[in-house]
Amino acid sequence: MTENNAIIKLRNIDVDFGSHSHEQTVRAVNQVDLTVQQGNIYGIIGYSGAGKSTLVRVINLLQTPTHGTVHVNGQDLLQLSVAELRQARKKIGMIFQHFNLMEARTVFSNVAFPLLGSKFTAKQRKQKVTHLLELVGLSDKATSYPSQLSGGQKQRVAIARALANDPQILISDEATSALDPETTTEILNLLKYLNKKLQITIVVITHEMDAIKQICQNVAVMDQGRIIERGSLLQIFGHPQTKIAQQFVNSATQLSSALQEIKQSNLATEVYQLNYVGQVTNDPIVIELYKKFNLQANILFSNIEQLQATTVGIMLVEFAGSKEDIVAALAYLDQLGISVQKIDLTQIEVH
């Protein structure tokens, strides 16, 4: 894909929040570039307060950046008039953690709401809403009120509403954070389905690697207003570079709890972490090492995931063998594209 397919292009974005009385300002977003390709599902992950919401609110200019440029759908949003910006916003749908539905309106009326002021006849409007409700699997709830729905159903209504003006982009700000794991998966699957069916570009914000893992093709990791790491899902998941990215991956793979257990129970002293992506060898790595270097690898933990039809594995092993053999084996693993990292168990915090 080339730069020309970019549907969202943010450059050098800073967002400062200042209090009027004090001279203090908070830089919520710091020097961020973000490019999202047409049709992509792009994940932005970070801890609370990292600046994720502030950053995505720049995409539809709900938040005006202090510096930087914002190009969306081929338009320079900062150059638009108020009326033009409103039109541009209609093509950027948004869903939220707390659904933000209108309690005084039925499901139907909520979904029809963005069509206010559009040129549709009552009949066309009805067709449109009926179709949208079908798309999200809620045809039977048209006359219900939001208070009568479950969290997952409410988010489906919100998704239908966000799609009412046929947007090219859908922004999801922690849309699954208030839902249980099963409902989360349902909603994520719905987003994936909509991405396929409507070719809609989706930007997903979350603090859960699990959500990213399930649907995103690309990931950016945010911390203190900056994007500190970005890449394809496989890159981030297979070879996270920064400490924060590693923490997120570890929480998704249960690696952190495994490390804590190893430390607590003194299972091993010299632990190596192996990360690999794709079919690296025909034989399992452990057998390979034994055959080639006469090295016994004791597997303390292993997690293998299928992400986008590719194997992504993490292993914690302890080697039994001579120092030279271990060094040679590590070099060999590196050749295979397996990243190896010696774990400093003293750095592991036990909770």
Place this chain on the structure above:
Amino acid sequence: MQKIINSWFPNVVVNWSGDNGFVGAIYQTLYMTFVSALFAGILGLILGIILVVIADDGILPHPRFYYCLDKIVNLVRSIPFVILLAVIGPFTKLIVGQTIGPTGALVPLIVGTAPFFARQVQLALLEVDPGVLEAAQAMGMTSWQIIYHVYLKEGLPELVRSGTLTLISLIGLTAMAGAVGGGGLGNMAIAVGYQRFQNDVTFVAMILILVLVFIVQGLGDWLIRRLKH
């Protein structure tokens, strides 16, 4: 029955019919309440909406205008009503041509109630979920659409509650206005009942005012129940 009423409420019976009797007083109280409610309602609603919209976190922030309007509303609201009645006499005369009688009471009632209602409207509208407002802005709604279709629609139950509260406090004010020359049940209670030592008149005037309050409260509660989902 007739006998009991005659013996327990002799003065009420004497003072029942006619423009200067209870019938006229009830009419005057209703007139003062509803005409001033109409004007104070419209004025207060507009002021309340403006206050919410131009607040710092509103959809069209305007800090300086907000500061002024906020102070004015507070100031007018702080004037005790009895004093307000006297102070704005000349202004009243200018607008409705008289300072006494139910019509003369309208101007002070409206001026006294509008800022109170404006605050109530402001509080009611601030209850509207900011998330819903954000969603509406993200959809590219105009400010008018947001005011009408989000603030007023979503805030309606709270607005009805505020309206009920305001109407009840307004009934109280009409009694006070009545006592100083506005007519109505307040006048009945004070000028006839209290000053001529006809306690039964005072008592019945009070009961009638309470009935009016209960009716308003009941209607308000019923409406809120209907509006909530």
